Amino acid sequence: MAAIAPVPAQSRLLMSGNEAVARAVWEAGVKVAAAYPGTPATEMLEVISTYPDLYAEWSVNEKVSLEVAVGAAYAGSRSFCCMKHVGMNVASDALMTLTLTGVAGGLVIAVADDVGLSSSQNEQDSRYWGRFAHLPVLEPADSQEAYEMTKLGYELSERFQVPVILRLTTRICHVKALVTVGERQEHVGAGFKKEPARWVMTPSGAARRLPLMFEREAALKAEAEVSPLNVIEAGSDRRLGFITSGPAYMHVKEAFPEAPVLKLGFSSPAPIDKCRELAALCDEVVVVEEVEPLLETELKAQGIALRGKDILPRIGELAPPVLKAAIAKLRGEPVPAVTAVAPMQVFPRPPTMCVACPHLGVYYTLSQVRNITIAGDIGCYTLGAGHPWNALDTCISMGASMGVALGLDKGRGESDKDKRILAVIGDSTFLHMGMQGLLDIVYNQGNVTVLLLDNRAVGMTGGQNNPGNGLDIHGNEAPRVDFVKLVQALGVKPERVHKVNPYELPVLFKAIREEVKVAEPSVIITDQPCVLTEAYHKLKPFTVMDDKCTGCGNCVEVGCPAIHVTRREKAIKPNGREVDLNFVRIETAACTGCGLCVQPCAPDAIVHAETVVPINILKKH
Amino acid sequence: MSIATTNILVVGIGGQGVMTATEILAEAAIALGHDVKKTEVAGMAQRGGVVSSHLRFGPKVLSPQITPGTAHVLLGFEAAEAMRWRHMLVPDGIALMNTAQLTPPVVDLGLYDYPADPVGSMKDSGCRVVAFDAMAIAKDLGDIRLGNTVMLGAVADHLPFSADILLNCILQRFARKGEKVVEQNRKAFAAGRAAVAATAEVALA
Numbered sequence: 001m002a003a004i005a006p007v008p009a010q011s012r013l014l015m016s017g018n019e020a021v022a023r024a025v026w027e028a029g030v031k032v033a034a035a036y037p038g039t040p041a042t043e044m045l046e047v048i049s050t051y052p053d054l055y056a057e058w059s060v061n062e063k064v065s066l067e068v069a070v071g072a073a074y075a076g077s078r079s080f081c082c083m084k085h086v087g088m089n090v091a092s093d094a095l096m097t098l099t100l101t102g103v104a105g106g107l108v109i110a111v112a113d114d115v116g117l118s119s120s121q122n123e124q125d126s127r128y129w130g131r132f133a134h135l136p137v138l139e140p141a142d143s144q145e146a147y148e149m150t151k152l153g154y155e156l157s158e159r160f161q162v163p164v165i166l167r168l169t170t171r172i173c174h175v176k177a178l179v180t181v182g183e184r185q186e187h188v189g190a191g192f193k194k195e196p197a198r199w200v201m202t203p204s205g206a207a208r209r210l211p212l213m214f215e216r217e218a219a220l221k222a223e224a225e226v227s228p229l230n231v232i233e234a235g236s237d238r239r240l241g242f243i244t245s246g247p248a249y250m251h252v253k254e255a256f257p258e259a260p261v262l263k264l265g266f267s268s269p270a271p272i273d274k275c276r277e278l279a280a281l282c283d284e285v286v287v288v289e290e291v292e293p294l295l296e297t298e299l300k301a302q303g304i305a306l307r308g309k310d311i312l313p314r315i316g317e318l319a320p321p322v323l324k325a326a327i328a329k330l331r332g333e334p335v336p337a338v339t340a341v342a343p344m345q346v347f348p349r350p351p352t353m354c355v356a357c358p359h360l361g362v363y364y365t366l367s368q369v370r371n372i373t374i375a376g377d378i379g380c381y382t383l384g385a386g387h388p389w390n391a392l393d394t395c396i397s398m399g400a401s402m403g404v405a406l407g408l409d410k411g412r413g414e415s416d417k418d419k420r421i422l423a424v425i426g427d428s429t430f431l432h433m434g435m436q437g438l439l440d441i442v443y444n445q446g447n448v449t450v451l452l453l454d455n456r457a458v459g460m461t462g463g464q465n466n467p468g469n470g471l472d473i474h475g476n477e478a479p480r481v482d483f484v485k486l487v488q489a490l491g492v493k494p495e496r497v498h499k500v501n502p503y504e505l506p507v508l509f510k511a512i513r514e515e516v517k518v519a520e521p522s523v524i525i526t527d528q529p530c531v532l533t534e535a536y537h538k539l540k541p542f543t544v545m546d547d548k549c550t551g552c553g554n555c556v557e558v559g560c561p562a563i564h565v566t567r568r569e570k571a572i573k574p575n576g577r578e579v580d581l582n583f584v585r586i587e588t589a590a591c592t593g594c595g596l597c598v599q600p601c602a603p604d605a606i607v608h609a610e611t612v613v614p615i616n617i618l619k620k621h
Numbered sequence: 622m623s624i625a626t627t628n629i630l631v632v633g634i635g636g637q638g639v640m641t642a643t644e645i646l647a648e649a650a651i652a653l654g655h656d657v658k659k660t661e662v663a664g665m666a667q668r669g670g671v672v673s674s675h676l677r678f679g680p681k682v683l684s685p686q687i688t689p690g691t692a693h694v695l696l697g698f699e700a701a702e703a704m705r706w707r708h709m710l711v712p713d714g715i716a717l718m719n720t721a722q723l724t725p726p727v728v729d730l731g732l733y734d735y736p737a738d739p740v741g742s743m744k745d746s747g748c749r750v751v752a753f754d755a756m757a758i759a760k761d762l763g764d765i766r767l768g769n770t771v772m773l774g775a776v777a778d779h780l781p782f783s784a785d786i787l788l789n790c791i792l793q794r795f796a797r798k799g800e801k802v803v804e805q806n807r808k809a810f811a812a813g814r815a816a817v818a819a820t821a822e823v824a825l826a
Contacts, residue, residue, distance in 0.1 A: 175660040175685040254684040343708040346701050347733035349725045351668030565729045
C-alpha cells in the first residue's frame with residue numbers, strides 16, 4: 001500500500017482496534033515496525049505501512065520480526081512489532097532474553113489473542129508472557145484505549161527501559177469504534193551505544209541482569225498500583241464486585257451497570273493492593289478474565305477470597321448473557337433464558353476454497369491417490385481436510401508439516417509400512433518455518449514427498465506479499481526467492497524437484513504418483529497464483545450443457561464452489577449396482593475458467609459459456 | 622424507537638459485502654452523533670463462510686456484541702443465513718431478507734439439505750418478515766454488484782433515522798466513481814425501499 005496523508009489531529013474516526021494501534025504507532029514517532037501476517041493482528045502492520053515517516057516490513061516469521069524491532073530499539077529508536085497469539089510462541093526465544101537486556105528506544109509488542117477461535121488452531125492467553133518474561137502488560141478494552149495505551153506503552157517502555165506487551169483480542173482488533181486521534185510527535189533516537197555487558201547476553205551477563213529484572217518488576221508493580229489505567233468504579237450495588245480487563249470489562253458493564261468494578265488496563269505485574277481495595281468494597285468478588293484463570297490464581301495465592309473460573313466458562317468470550325447466567329446461578333436465582341426462540345437448525349457453512357483456487361487441483365488429485373498419509377500445515381490449504389477432498393491428516397503449527405511427515409515416516413508402525421508419506425505446505429509457510437524442516441528431512445534421509453504450493457501470497461490473511469512473490473510490503477519490487485534453487489540448496493536432488501501447473505491434472509497426478517514411489521526426499525512445486533491477488537488472470541467462464549450432463553458427479557469432487565448440483569437421481573448400473581447421479585450447473589458469473597472441472601467430466605458436457613461448444617484442449621494429456 | 626441502544630444485525634456469506642454494508646450503516650449513525658460499535662467474525666470469512674456483522678449505536682455503547690434476542694433489525698443477505706440468525710431478534714423485531722439462495726459445497730455434495738422454505742420458516746417463527754429478491758432487482762438494474770445498495774435501501778425505512786441520511790452516506794462512498802455509478806446506486810437504493818414497501822402493503826391487504 002502506498003503512503004497516504006494521515007488524517008489531521010482531533011478527527012473522530014470509526015477505527016478498528018488494529019487501525020487505532022497503527023495510528024498511535026505513527027503518532028508516537030516509531031521508526032521501525034515489523035510483523036508476519038496473522039489473524040486477527042494482520043491489519044496493524046498493513047495500516048502502519050500506509051503511514052509516512054517510518055520503515056515497515058513483512059518479516060519472514062514472528063521471531064525475525066521481533067528481532068528486527070529489538071535491533072531498532074537497541075539503536076535507540078522507537079520500534080513496534082505485532083503478531084497473533086501463536087506468533088509469540090515463535091518469537092518467545094528472543095523475548096525471554098530480551099527481558100534481560102531491556103531496550104534503549106521504546107518497544108511495544110502487540111499480541112492478539114483469538115479468544116473465541118475465529119481463525120486459529122488454539123486459544124491461548126498471551127497475558128502469561130508478562131508473567132513468564134517479567135514484562136508489563138497493557139490491556140485495552142476498545143479502539144480508543146488501544147490507541148491511548150499504545151502511546152502510553154512507549155512512555156512506559158522508555159521510562160523503565162523495558163519492552164511492553166500490548167495484549168489485544170479479536171474483539172479489540174476487529175471491532176470498529178470511534179477514536180479521537182492526535183498529533184504525531186517526532187522521536188529522535190539516541191543512536192546505538194556500545195554496552196556489551198548489556199547487549200551481549202552471556203551466562204555471567206545474565207546473572208548480573210537477573211536481579212535488575214526483578215527490581216524492575218517491583219518498580220513496575222508499584223507503578224501499576226497507582227496507574228490511572230487501573231480504576232475502581234465504586235458502583236451502587238455492593239453485593240458483588242468485579243475485577244476485569246480488556247473487552248470483558250465492556251461485557252461486565254453491560255450486564256451489571258450498578259456493580260463495583262476494578263478495570264485493569266495495566267494488568268501485569270498485577271496490582272494486588274488495588275484488588276484488595278475492590279474486595280473490601282463488596283460482599284463478594286468475581287474475576288472476569290479471558291481466558292485463563294491467571295489473575296484469579298494470583299489473587300487467591302494472596303489470600304483474597306473470590307470467585308472466577310469455578311462459575312465462569314474456561315473457554316471463549318465472556319459476553320453479557322454468559323456472565324448473567326453465571327451470576328444468576330451463583331445467587332441461586334433462575335437463569336434467564338438467552339432468547340425467546342431457539343436457534344433454527346441450518347446446515348453448516350464452513351469456509352471453502354475459492355472458485356478456481358490452484359489448491360483445488362492439488363486436493364482433487366490427492367483425494368484420488370490411495371495409501372497415503374498427508375501431513376498438512378497452516379494456510380488456506382488446511383481446508384483440504386474438509387469436504388469433498390478429506391485429503392489432510394495432520395495440522396498443528398506453522399511449518400510443522402515437514403517435521404511431522406518425517407516423524408510419520410520414521411515412526412511408522414507395522415500397519416503403515418506400505419504407506420507413502422506426503423507433506424503439504426504453502427510458499428509463505430515454507431519460508432516462515434518450513435525450510436528447516438525440509439533440511440531435517442534431507443539430512444536424516446526421510447522418505448517424504450513435499451508438495452510446496454506456491455501461490456505467491458500469504459493467502460489466508462488476505463494475500464500479503466512475501467519473499468516468494470518478489471514484492472515488498474508497499475508492492476515495490478524486492479528480491480524473489482527461487483524455490484527450485486532453494487530446495488536444491490537444502491539438499492533435495494535436482495531430479496527429485498518438479499515444478500508443475502496445478503491446473504494440469506494429469507501432469508500433477510503423474511508427478512505425485514511417481515515421486516511417492518521413490519524412497520527419498522522429493523519436492524513438487526505448484527506455481528499458479530492465488531486467485532485473490534493481482535497476479536491472477538481470469539479466463540473465459542464455463543457452463544454445463546444440460547443435455548450432455550450424465551450426472552456422473554466427477555466435477556463435484558473437484559470441490560469448486562461455482563459448481564452446484566441441480567438434481568439428484570438414483571440409477572441401476574448394468575452390473576446391478578445402484579449409483580447416485582448428480583446433475584450440475586456452473587455459476588457462470590462466478591466461474592473464472594480455470595478448467596479444472598472440465599478435465600474429469602466424463603461426457604464432455606462442460607463448455608465455454610460464450611461458445612457452447614465442447615472444449616477438448618485441456619484433455620489432451 | 623425510544624430505546625437506549627439500537628442493535629442491527631447484518632448477515633450473509635463471505636464476499637457478499639456484508640461488512641461494507643454495516644460500515645455504511647455505522648457511518649450514518651455517526652453522522653447523527655451517536656456512539657457506535659461494529660463487530661464481526663472476519664478472518665476466514667472471505668472463504669465463503671458465515672459472516673455476521675453487529676452494529677450497535679446510541680448515546681453510549683459498551684459491549685460491541687448484540688446479545689441473542691435483542692436485535693431490532695435483522696438484515697439477511699442470503700435466505701438460509703437469515704434463518705441461522707433468527708434467534709437474535711427481539712420478539713417484535715423485523716427480518717428483512719433476500720430470498721436468493723447460495724448453496725455451499727456441503728449442500729451440493731448432498732451432506733446437508735438446504736431448507737425447503739426459508740421465508741415460510743421465518744414467518745412461522747413469529748417474527749415480522751419482509752422478503753424480496755435483491756439479486757433479481759440488482760440484475761434488472763443492470764449490475765449484480767448493486768445488490769448491496771438494494772439491501773441498504775430495504776432497511777432504510779426501519780431505522781431510527783431518515784432514509785436520506787443513509788442514502789447520502791452511500792452516495793458519498795461512490796462519489797469518486799463518477800456520476801453514472803452514483804445514479805445507479807441511487808436507483809438501487811430506491812428499488813430496495815420500494816420492494817420492502819410493496820411487500821409490506823401486500824401483507825396488510
